[in-house]
Amino acid sequence: MANVEKQVQLIKDISGSDPYKCMRCGKCSASCPSYNEMDIKPHQFASYIIRGDIDELVESKAAWKCLSCFACIERCPRDVQPGKLVDAARQIVERQREGDYLQPDEIPALLDPETPQQLLVSAFRRYRR
């Protein structure tokens, strides 16, 4: 239990946002371009963190499917910033475990001649520690 509390606090610290402010209006889920790709939906991030179901959240696909497009952050009426919450969960995996979503040896197969550097650096930053 103590570990869960620590993780909740860690997520709050890393994200700098307060999950308790969420009123479950769902504007984030309504705005999210990756909604259908996610198993845990943006409007549920806050409640997972409040309940302490951090493991489920960090093991979910949601953390990797977020595109950092900031639509949820821009439109959230309560300043909860679900994008920041899920990013903090992702950080926890990347920092504590061998949780990288992208392995170096799989990269060559994913490239094509036009792949811009921006794509690689962005993917590296988002999918790896």
Add this chain to the structure above:
Amino acid sequence: MKYSYYPGCTLKNKAQDLDIYARRSAEALGFEMEEIPEWQCCGGVYPLGSDEIATKLASVRALNYAKEQGQDLITLCSACHHVLKRVNDDMKNVQDISDRANNYMALEEPYRGETKVLHFLEVIRDVIGFDELAKKVVNPLTDKKIGAYYGCLTLRPGRILEFDDPENPKIMEDFIRALGATPVIYSMRNECCGGYASLKDPEFTKSRTSQIFEDSTGFGAECLITACPLCMYNLNKSDADTKVPVYYFTELLAEALGVKEEA
């Protein structure tokens, strides 16, 4: 007028068009872009974690260099623009990040967000003015119906980037008008193209870009312009029926100013 210029990784490589046409246009418009020596990659994505310091330092270095030159910092790539502006905001307004970053940097004088970061388009809007730009156009792109594709990184979060209204921007539309063409307004223009997901999940990005083409061409767009190499890549990869050509905004600018073919 002289600016420090942060080109970023992609503009040196896969997006050379974005860079070259910008330099030529800047000359034609009467301002100078001095490339920062030894700039480092911004990382492409702004590190959201409030305890992430190391990943922000590359940007701080560039920002501080511009400060030392006493110049505003200009960028073209929407990712660099996004990262630099947000790191700059952290350095100015987030005490904790600012202090720790300065500890790492050990600068003679701490950097506290003094540099003003401008997107190339902002320079045109706020310094030169679209009226002036229109006067300098020699090959007006008359009869062209152009859709501005903003994507996400240039606009959001609006409070920090202060680029334009994040939901109903008009800077690129004004730009298109100044070049003599007709802007096409469509609602997908500020929706994400799928971004870096294209690396692992190209099908998903294709579904996003299809929607963008469908919406923009539905309103009559004959081509799209963008400021982002990643959007460019994803849009080009689309196999949508409604696909139209996509240009960097600087290419059309250079064309209109009559400097496209130079050197």
Add this chain to the structure above:
Amino acid sequence: MQKIGVFVCHCGTNIAATVDVKKVVELVRYEPGVVFADDYMYMCSEAGQEKIIEAIKEYGLTGLVICSCSPRMHEKTFRACAEKAGLNPYMVEVANIREQCSWIHKDREEATKKAVILARAAIAKVNLNTPLKEGESPVTKRALVIGGGIAGIQTALDIADAGYQVDIVEKEPSIGGRMSQFDKTFPTLDCASCILTPKMVEVNQHPNITLYTYSEVEKVSGYVGNFDVDIRKKARSVDFDKCTGCGECSTKCPLGKIGKIPSEFDRGLKNRPAIYMPFAQAVPAVPVIDRENCTYFKTGKCGVCAKICPSKAVDYEQKDEIVTVKYGAIVVATGFDIINLDKFGEYAYNESPDVITSIELERLMNAAGPTGGHLERMSDHKQPKDIVFIQCVGSRCDSEEKGKPYCSKVCCMYTAKHAMLIKDHWPDTNITVFYIDVRTPGKNFDEFYRRAVEQYHVNYIKGQVGKVKPQPDGSLMVQAADLLDGKQINMKADMVVLAAAVEPNPGVRKIATMLTASIDNNNFLTEAHAKLRPVESPTAGIFLSGMAQGPKDIPETVSQAGAAAVKVIGLLAKDKLKTNPCTAQCDTLLCNGCSTCANVCPYGAITYDDVQVMDHGLRETRRVAQVNLALCQGCGACTSACPSGAMDLQGFSNRQITTEVDAICR
């Protein structure tokens, strides 16, 4: 030196069981100033009071200390008793040896000791008491109501019916306010103008009501019972006495045909001429010239209205006029508007004419509205088939920059109303409501909402809309998520209606400042007590009515309007106001005029005056604080804020409290 009598009450055994009453009497008998001490079974009884009166007379007592229950219980009783015996009632102090001693302590010795200390403190205080007299101030028997919407109208009618003079100041050319724009009212669906117009006419014809329309409050001075108010009557450019309200001028105004001036009343959905009445049933039925847009005022040419007016009422030379009127009470009923939606670009309100606010929908459905009551899209004038309602646009927002933190309270109900009215007229319309929560507390309210779902099959979906996307084919795509079904939705709509948050009328902050009435961060006026004094401002003589105080619907507004009227009547019914004698006082010799006290005073009771003072034989002029005794409520905030110790509070003076501290710490 005072001659003090101490009376210790047994309160049956309530006190006497734990406190050795006799011992207390013995020990306080030799305190400074005490000339008489006694105990009795029930001090508050007739016999007990008789004892006190006798002692006052016999020993010539100048001060009383009653050791008994809490002063909140019987202080009044003992003060009245003292007054009966010819002693100033403010020469009485109560030592609370029941609630704060005998009832909470068990050890008899300890409790007795404490009772003695409490008695000593009271004795020490009485030694410094001075006779106080309640002040009096006269009452002007006329009330001012600021705002002529349903709140102001109801308040004014209720006051006027009770026989008092009332003036209404309304900044628009007509009274009627927001309610006059509405089509029907929930939950009974009666037509808004059918119930409002008769009241407007009644106001106009009431012998006790004076209307100042197209007027604004300019300056307020004075205090409860005695306000002086300057009212600016803006130039109407039409002679009130000559105009017959025929409307010929409006029909002939050339600008009416060009149609460039959006009608405020129709929320910009229609245009109006430069000389106009906001709506057909306007009260008073006298048009005004909008000088900013009128060709005559801009270029000196035109003058059509003056030429064609059959009664020669148009007067281009008319000037603003300022009248000063005295009032005893002021009611703020300035109402509300909806917020500006520029910050909600995702809903495409500025982009698409088919995205409208609920209040615009009211106009579109109103038979007297721009479309004659036929619901149509503003873009192509076609009747919409699929309509989406979005709730909470700008309500319940955490960030200041985006919206308001409060619930606007009326939207859930009016949206259900709109949905049902549309279904009534055009049953094959599909209606979807996206909500966060449906909030319908109120009599017959939830039944009303359920009727929309059960009988009218309105589709309610939980989930805020993310974006409204105008489509190439002219329709709107609404992107949302159904949170209960866990699905993202893209829904086509012909029309989107936004339930925009309400906010207090933007002008209210200026008015509140003039009145020194307190106002909260959201620009709602603050009530004197949230539960017990909900229609009064903390500033005496200022009353609150309607949305100016907080979001509320029409039934609530009308009840609050009536309540405010009763409070006003209660005030105006008095010939003189008794004022609390425990007020602040300024020692002009110590005051340095720094304004610190005026800044902390919640009642605006402190003003500054230049006075001549003799200081060490020198005559000089100084700026010093003066307390308006009619306004001061005796909180003492100024006394602790005063850096020079010039401010003191009668009845709780610095010396009195210090001496109590000393007595306790002896």
Add this chain to the structure above:
Amino acid sequence: MSMNEEKKEYRPLIVAFCCNWCSYAGADLAGSSRLSYPADVKIIRVPCSGRVNPMFILRAFERGADGVIICGCHPGDCHYSTGNYYARRRMALLFSMLEYIGVENGRTRVEWCSAAEGAKFSKTMNEFCEKIQSLGENVRLGDLRCKN
């Protein structure tokens, strides 16, 4: 009375300033509910917590009080709208200065207590007494001439 008594265990002297509208009524409710607290607490009634001049507190310490507590209405409930806010700010400043000269922070306290919170009043006073008891006699500001 006190002179010929044997020296018993140390009992602190505590002065409580209670505003007339909320906390004094709360104290009355504690009384009528028979919720006891030590007799060491002596209450002085003031119209509002904003009336409590810092001088009163200094005076109490000077005269030998071991602890001073100020009770007012809850934020937003002040009978006079804003008095408790001023009290809170003023006392925060005063207490930090008192601590600077050696009067421990535990000896001073500001507490909100409504007219309905008899239980809270009693609990607060019990806690406060315990705290002062543990801190012992206040020797820092006391004027020795006032001691008997």
